[in-house]
Each structure stands twice: as C-alpha cells, then as structure tokens.
Amino acid sequence: MPTGIHIRDARKQLFGAAERILLRDGPSALTSRAVTVEAGCAKGVLHRHFADFDAFLAEFVLDSVDRIDPQAAALRESAGTGTVAGNLTDAVTALFSSVAVAIVALITFRDELRARLRETWPAGVPVLTEAVTMIARYLTAERDLGRIAADADVDTLAPTLIGTAHLLFADRTGAPPKTGDVHRAVTAILAGA
The missing domain is CATH 1.10.357 (Tetracycline Repressor; domain 2)
Known part of the structure; x- marks a missing residue:
C-alpha cells in the first residue's frame, strides 16, 4: 500500500470499506487488514484514527x-x-x-x-x-x-x-x-x- 498519501475523511472511507465487507462477506471477514485493503490505504491509517x-x-x-x-x-x-x-x-x-x-x-x-x-x-x-x-x-x-x-x-x-x-x-x-x-x-x- 502506498504511504504518505493524504486521505480525505479517512473515517468515512474506512467505515464505507467496513460496510462493504460486512455486507459482501459477513462479520468473520471483517479484519483490520481487510478494511484497509478495501479502503485502499495503509493499515497504519486505521490505527492513527482508532486505538485498536x-x-x-x-x-x-x-x-x-x-x-x-x-x-x-x-x-x-x-x-x-x-x-x-x-x-x-x-x-x-x-x-x-x-x-x-x-x-x-x-x-x-x-x-x-x-x-x-x-x-x-x-x-x-x-x-x-x-x-x-x-x-x-x-x-x-x-x-x-x-x-x-x-x-x-x-x-x-x-x-x-x-x-x-x-x-x-x-x-x-x-x-x-x-x-x-x-x-x-x-x-x-x-x-x-
């Protein structure tokens, strides 16, 4: 994943990715890696905005x-x-x-x-x-x-x-x-x- 790229409204982007995964693949598929890959961002973006x-x-x-x-x-x-x-x-x-x-x-x-x-x-x-x-x-x-x-x-x-x-x-x-x-x-x- 690219780093150093500014993401507009990262929370919204991450929530949208989580919703798509949840609807498509169910709760067992919802991992931090799956969310960041779906959102098209580095895993660190999620951890920068949320404690865990x-x-x-x-x-x-x-x-x-x-x-x-x-x-x-x-x-x-x-x-x-x-x-x-x-x-x-x-x-x-x-x-x-x-x-x-x-x-x-x-x-x-x-x-x-x-x-x-x-x-x-x-x-x-x-x-x-x-x-x-x-x-x-x-x-x-x-x-x-x-x-x-x-x-x-x-x-x-x-x-x-x-x-x-x-x-x-x-x-x-x-x-x-x-x-x-x-x-x-x-x-x-x-x-x-």
Whole structure:
C-alpha cells in the first residue's frame, strides 16, 4: 500500500470499506487488514484514527446508528399520511435492507465489540434499540392523530415489529422477504391496535 498519501475523511472511507465487507462477506471477514485493503490505504491509517480494531468497530456501529436519524425523521413526518401499516412496512424494509442486519451479526460475533459498546450503550443492540425508538415515536404520533387505538401499547408494538422484521430479513444468503410478506407481518402485529 502506498504511504504518505493524504486521505480525505479517512473515517468515512474506512467505515464505507467496513460496510462493504460486512455486507459482501459477513462479520468473520471483517479484519483490520481487510478494511484497509478495501479502503485502499495503509493499515497504519486505521490505527492513527482508532486505538485498536475493536474501537474502530464500535465507532462504525455507532456511526450506523446515527444514520438512522434521517429515516426516523422521515417516518415521523409520514404520520397522518398513507396507511400506518404501509408506512411501517416501508420503514422496516428500508432499515433492514441496509447494513442493520449485518451489524447485529457483527455485534453477536465479537465479544470485545459488545464490551466496548456497553461503555456508551448500556443495553440492547444499538441499531435495533434505535430502530425500536424510531418505531415507537412514529406509533405515538399516529396514536395522537387517532389513526391507531388510544390504548395501543407502542412500547410493546415497537420491539415486536423490529424483532419480527429482523427475523424476516436475518438470512443473508437467501432472497430478502417480499414487500407483501413484510406488510402481512406488520398488519398482523397491528391488528389489535
């Protein structure tokens, strides 16, 4: 690898490389060498920006969580439009068609990464807990608008929707679920609401 070449936004470049490897080859292929080769930089670049590889992975996971914010804002803004089941189907499909499912596998795969994440994220899997918050806020807005029952338990519905969607999308080797299958699951969960 060439050295002495300035890399613009090295963190972004390294995170992009990690995401591509994770999606293409899974968590077992994610090594510091694989990331730097994919990013086209010297291995020292990663270690110049992060204390070690697990620190890099923790920042990568937290960066992925931050990228949920625009999705969450768009979902909240959709309250009162379309159908609740349709909005949720689109939201969970977009979420789990991204790197979210692969990040769950990565966190499960690496004990040291889980330990690092616990330092700043005390409970749950960061991507999934942020997704639950996104869904709960949306459902609360829809409840306030009267589009779901006033007594709907959004704190139970949200994790149920995310858990179900995660199970639908969890198989990295098969075809992703069809929109109709996701919609059917969302509709079944919302049936009492």
